[in-house]
Amino acid sequence: MNAFETGAGSAPLGSPRVHLRTVASTNARARELAMAGAPHGTLVTASEQTAGRGRHGRAWASSPGASLLCSLVLRDAPPLLPLIAGVAVCDAIGEGARAKWPNDVLIGGEGRLGKVAGILVEGRPQERWAVLGIGVNVALRLEQLPPDVRVRAATLARPASAVEPLLADLLAALALRLSEPAGHALAAFRERDALRGQAVSWAGGSGTAQGIDEDGRLLVKLADASVVALNAGDVHLSAAG
Numbered sequence: 066m067n068a069f070e071t072g073a074g075s076a077p078l079g080s081p082r083v084h085l086r087t088v089a090s091t092n093a094r095a096r097e098l099a100m101a102g103a104p105h106g107t108l109v110t111a112s113e114q115t116a117g118r119g120r121h122g123r124a125w126a127s128s129p130g131a132s133l134l135c136s137l138v139l140r141d142a143p144p145l146l147p148l149i150a151g152v153a154v155c156d157a158i159g160e161g162a163r164a165k166w167p168n169d170v171l172i173g174g175e176g177r178l179g180k181v182a183g184i185l186v187e188g189r190p191q192e193r194w195a196v197l198g199i200g201v202n203v204a205l206r207l208e209q210l211p212p213d214v215r216v217r218a219a220t221l222a223r224p225a226s227a228v229e230p231l232l233a234d235l236l237a238a239l240a241l242r243l244s245e246p247a248g249h250a251l252a253a254f255r256e257r258d259a260l261r262g263q264a265v266s267w268a269g270g271s272g273t274a275q276g277i278d279e280d281g282r283l284l285v286k287l288a289d290a291s292v293v294a295l296n297a298g299d300v301h302l303s304a305a306g
């Protein structure tokens with residue numbers, strides 16, 4: 066098995082690859098390819114997105130040539146894919162990267178943790194495909210982001226020439242994490258958990274994050290000491306969390 070294979074006879078991640086100078090959204094393009102029958106591991110990358118998509122219907126801002134913008138077509142993706150992908154992004158970025166449930170990646174900078182990478186998983190489980198979209202602020206300068214995004218963002222502040230090597234590291238990390246039992250990624254997530262012990266709030270309540278359970282749900286201790294388990298698909302943690 067080479068570094069980018071995902072085991073069990075799967076095709077390698079990143080092949081075939083479609084690179085676009087400009088695209089509305091690599092996720093949108095990868096979805097089209099998935100629905101047209103593209104194989105497992107198909108990769109769409111772009112230097113620039115004009116309508117990058119984030120979670121909860123938000124936009125994902127980037128700057129041409131300064132961000133890693135990629136989307137992978139995966140067949141029969143595991144249920145914990147969003148968490149596994151977050152851990153793989155941490156692996157690729159290296160020391161200091163922290164995972165914020167469900168799948169943001171944070172790094173320290175200027176005395177605070179900021180979001181350096183975002184992950185958007187879209188798909189049709191009944192059709193057995195998913196698109197894993199990942200954006201990483203590699204060479205971006207924070208002032209290139211809209212002010213409301215900038216306040217919570219971080220950048221690796223690497224040269225633009227680091228985008229492609231980071232993609233190679235990310236594909237290798239993803240291949241490894243996807244080939245492992247899911248429990249390994251859960252353990253790795255717990256080691257890098259940025260929310261543990263932090264106050265979190267969502268539309269239905271608030272409390273203190275206690276880590277994640279075996280199903281990847283966020284455990285939150287409420288004021289009355291009871292613990293609730295939150296599903297990533299059901300809750301949207303507020304900015305304060």
Ligand code: BTN
Nearest residue numbers: 090092118119120183184198200
């Ligand atoms: C989030 O944190 O809200 C998720 C952001 C995901 C952004 C990436 S950039 C590459 C891919 N294409 C998109 O349109 N979105 C994802």
